[in-house]
Amino acid sequence: MDEATFTRHAEAYAGRLYAVAYRLLRNRADAEDAVQRALLKAFAARASYAPQWAVSTWLYRVLSNVCIDELRRRRPPPEPPPTGGGHHAPRVEPMDLARALDRVPREARLLLALHYVNGLSYRELAKIRGISVNTVKSQLARGKTILRKALGD
Amino acid sequence: MDRMDTALREFFGDAVVLGGRAHRLVPRLVGGPVTLEKLAGRFRIEATDRGVTRLYPGRGVLAESARARRHAAQAVEELGEYLAGRRAFFSVDVDLAGVAPFQARVLAEAGRIPFGETESYAELARRIGRPRAARAVGNALGANPVPVIVPCHRVIRGDGSWGHYAFGGEMKTRLLALERATPALVGCASTRIVCRRGCPHEQRVGEANRVVFASVPDARSVGYRPCRACRPDAAA
Incomplete structure (x- = not known):
């Protein structure tokens, strides 16, 4: 080139x-x-x-x-203070999401960013990180589970 | 698609649009980053049977036995690779027998600061259990007989400024910049093995197969195993 x-x-x-x-x-x-x-x-x-x-x-x-x-x-960022009692927010606020992302392990966080910023497919993500498509799927799922938990969903 | 998907899509899709300024991010490609490679031949190295004892500006090697010469030769080779951005750790033995116990402790602790990271004099003082001895720690590091190999350049002042460096502040800046541009852990996408940068196995990994990891547990979590030669898991 x-x-x-x-x-x-x-x-x-x-x-x-x-x-x-x-x-x-x-x-x-x-x-x-x-x-x-x-x-x-x-x-x-x-x-x-x-x-x-x-x-x-x-x-x-x-x-x-x-x-x-x-x-x-x-x-690693310090443990965030517990979010105020179990009420359900009507929608996920961007600031909360940004903080919650800090708690997602780096590999999953990177895959989430590539997947949601640029809409890359599982196959492309696998190729970019040199991992299997199944690992991509499980990492994304794990990342989202951690986010849900952190946001008290 | 659930609520989390929508939230993530909104969050990440809310892209930081650069518009017409994107081209500004394309750096001047010719000329490339400054390398320190040419410095490699400008050190004088002294060694004993037990390892390298001193490193200072100059040329050549002072080593009396064959074993000492092997240590010195290994140091020269590793320094060359380090300064070229091909190595993130030193495996050559260092002989600190002639150093006072307090200084030896400071130097050993400085050696534990990970590649590319920095720590303040006060933090280092705290880690050796002498929280009030930041200044003494500074003096001990200032008299480091084997700079670069024992990474006293990774220790900086609490306010973020560099503090004194035997080879000058400019050199400290360049060493830290070099470490910032050099990854510490490299995985091979075809073998799924992760090595420290500088391991002979790592040096054979093709450009197209290089995947950088932040830690061994990170690499394990996506199916890579640590190399048995350079043992990145033991080093961490």
Whole structure:
């Protein structure tokens, strides 16, 4: 892949990569930094890009690698205070959901972000993380169970 | 589709739209990130039979026995890989026999700070059970005989500033930036084995098969097992 082709793909996907990074890392600066580092890594490794892969799958793989390593360096958030007694909220508030996501293990959180931000299929998710489709399904289900519990659903 | 699906779709779909600014995220590709590789040959290394004793700016090796020379050669090789972003741990032995007990404890504890992470002088003082000795910890680290290998650069001031570094603040910045850009745990998508970055098995993993993990339990949870050579589970 030559430089011009790579740049074209990078520009086409930068926004979507950023959306995933932002949802995982939760701040602008880190998300921008992650996308830039991912694109530099992908560019440096473009010789080994296998054309049978979709470009998007490959870029998501590299971005996921960068984001996961960034999450490794972050300490786990302190246990949130218990949410006020068992009343059922009419809908799930975004702030609650953001906090609840912190309690979802990193692998499941990443899969949730890729699946819901960009609507990637189970098969694509499996390829991006190098895992089986069944593992993708069980991770997503587990993530959602934890979210439901955290939100007192 | 249930309520949770709808909520997740709304939450994630509420995308941070960048619009026409997306192209700004595409970095200048040529030139690439700064590497520290050329620094590899600019250290002088001293070693004994038990391991590396000193590392400082200069050239060459001071080692009297064949065994000492092997330690020094291993240190040179690992430093080169580390500075090139191909290694996230050192396995060469370090000989701290000539170091006072307090300093040895500080250095051992600094060695436990994970690759790419930082800790403050005060936190380190607390971990060795001397919470009021932050300044002494700073002095002990300042006199670290084997910088880089014993990662005193991962210790910073409580306010987030760097503090003193033997090779200069600029070098500390670059080492921490290098560690930030280097993943610590790499899995191979075809063998489903996870290694520490720098393990001989990891170095053979093809670019298309590389999957980074944040921890060994994370990797296990999706069906990867730790490598038996570099033992990432024991290191964690």
